[in-house]
Amino acid sequence: xxxxxxxxxxxxxxxxxxxxxxxxxxxxxxxxxxxxxxxxxxxxxxxxxxxxxxxxxxxxxxxxxxxxxxxxxxxxxxxxxxxxxxxxxxxxxxxxxxxxxxxxxxxxxxxxxxxxxxxxxxxxxxxxxxxxxxxxxxxxxxxxxxxxxxxxxxxxxxxxxxxxxxxxxxxxxxxxxxxxxxxxxxxxxxxxxxxxxxxxxxxxxxxxxxxxxxxxxxxxxxxxxxxxxxxxxxxxxxxxxxxxxxxxxxxxxxxxxxxxxxxxxxxxxxxxxxxxxxxxxxxxxxxxxxxxxxxxxxxxxxxxxxxxxxxxxxxxxxxxxxxxxxxxxxxxxxxxxxxxxxxxxxxxxxxxxxxxxxxxxxxxxxxxxxxxxxxxxxxxxxxxxxxxxxxxxxxxxxxxxxxxxxxxxxxxxxxxxxxxxxxxxxxxxxx
Numbered sequence: 001x002x003x004x005x006x007x008x009x010x011x012x013x014x015x016x017x018x019x020x021x022x023x024x025x026x027x028x029x030x031x032x033x034x035x036x037x038x039x040x041x042x043x044x045x046x047x048x049x050x051x052x053x054x055x056x057x058x059x060x061x062x063x064x065x066x067x068x069x070x071x072x073x074x075x076x077x078x079x080x081x082x083x084x085x086x087x088x089x090x091x092x093x094x095x096x097x098x099x100x101x102x103x104x105x106x107x108x109x110x111x112x113x114x115x116x117x118x119x120x121x122x123x124x125x126x127x128x129x130x131x132x133x134x135x136x137x138x139x140x141x142x143x144x145x146x147x148x149x150x151x152x153x154x155x156x157x158x159x160x161x162x163x164x165x166x167x168x169x170x171x172x173x174x175x176x177x178x179x180x181x182x183x184x185x186x187x188x189x190x191x192x193x194x195x196x197x198x199x200x201x202x203x204x205x206x207x208x209x210x211x212x213x214x215x216x217x218x219x220x221x222x223x224x225x226x227x228x229x230x231x232x233x234x235x236x237x238x239x240x241x242x243x244x245x246x247x248x249x250x251x252x253x254x255x256x257x258x259x260x261x262x263x264x265x266x267x268x269x270x271x272x273x274x275x276x277x278x279x280x281x282x283x284x285x286x287x288x289x290x291x292x293x294x295x296x297x298x299x300x301x302x303x304x305x306x307x308x309x310x311x312x313x314x315x316x317x318x319x320x321x322x323x324x325x326x327x328x329x330x331x332x333x334x335x336x337x338x339x340x341x342x343x344x345x346x347x348x349x350x351x352x353x354x355x356x357x358x359x360x361x362x363x364x365x366x367x368x369x370x371x372x373x374x375x376x377x378x379x380x381x382x383x384x385x386x387x388x389x390x391x392x393x394x395x396x397x398x399x400x401x402x403x404x405x406x407x408x409x410x411x412x413x414x415x416x417x418x419x420x421x422x423x424x425x426x427x428x429x430x431x
Contacts, residue, residue: 132317254291
């Protein structure tokens with residue numbers, strides 16, 4: 001049979017009693033009976049807090065040790081360590097945060113502290129995500145998901161699923177991203193909307209878009225906007241407006257997309273944390289470029305500020321790379337091809353093949369800048385690398401658009417491979 005916390009408390013009392021040279025009767029007298037102490041030590045009775053305080057005083061140890069197996073001093077050190085790790089993560093020092101969380105988890109002191117252990121593993125997963133190690137983050141979050149509610153409450157359980165959905169999406173595992181979020185939002189006993197669930201719903205919305213489920217995305221975006229109006233909280237409104245803007249952009253409603261993004265940006269500027277503000281600023285800049293090319297300079301200013309804030313926050317490698325890709329696009333629109341090459345090259349270097357579509361998109365942006373600089377061979381190499389990624393990806397509307405972009409650039413370069421790229425674009429579009 002598994003050892004319970006009740007068993008462990010009894011074992012600790014028994015061990016310390018023997019170390020102190022006391023019998024059960026001596027420990028019990030005069031407040032308790034020796035038979036009651038025996039039942040506690042054997043795990044057959046759960047002592048009240050008052051009894052634990054009494055026994056801790058008689059055994060000259062802390063009640064914290066009896067309950068958790070650590071002294072008050074050790075508990076303080078663990079909490080301090082978690083605080084430093086969390087601070088490093090929120091200051092954008094992802095590698096340092098990951099190291100600190102890993103050290104805490106390898107220490108063994110957290111084994112008997114479910115809440116702190118969960119907090120450390122969750123923090124480690126976020127740090128791994130911020131370092132770009134999505135597979136590691138997914139593995140840790142998947143293990144946490146089943147125990148999250150029991151160890152840390154429903155709020156943290158939703159946070160775990162949110163992070164897992166986001167990591168799956170960025171890893172290109174869109175079916176898994178949709179599944180984990182829908183199990184919470186639309187499963188048995190569907191919960192009422194709150195700010196935590198709104199953020200999860202908004203992340204699910206982006207997974208629908210990435211998967212090409214635009215009709216479902218439009219319907220769900222309307223549901224999220226309605227829920228945000230009902231809740232009336234800044235956090236819910238930002239989440240709904242920001243992601244509904246991305247859907248509007250995908251279906252060609254550019255001005256509506258900008259209006260939604262600007263609303264999210266305005267609210268986030270007043271109330272939000274640095275990372276999410278930077279991400280909303282980045283999204284607003286990208287949408288502005290697409291809808292109003294003549295405002296590319298304004299879009300660039302937003303993206304420059306977003307890049308600075310992202311690198312100083314707990315933003316992931318993916319967030320920073322996405323911002324650099326946007327900056328490269330802005331530089332191309334402003335005629336600064338050399339600057340564009342610099343931004344896009346940095347973004348490519350930050351990503352690996354596991355970042356799928358973002359890496360493909362960034363290589364195509366880099367190709368476009370290289371063409372403007374007359375660097376034909378380098379441009380073709382980037383297009384070729386992008387095509388390899390496209391061949392291994394899912395056939396979606398976005399994939400078709402990327403094949404079309406590759407075909408058009410190859411045609412400009414008078415490369416025969418453009419014909420095959422056009423055919424692949426048609427095939428992805430179902431034509």
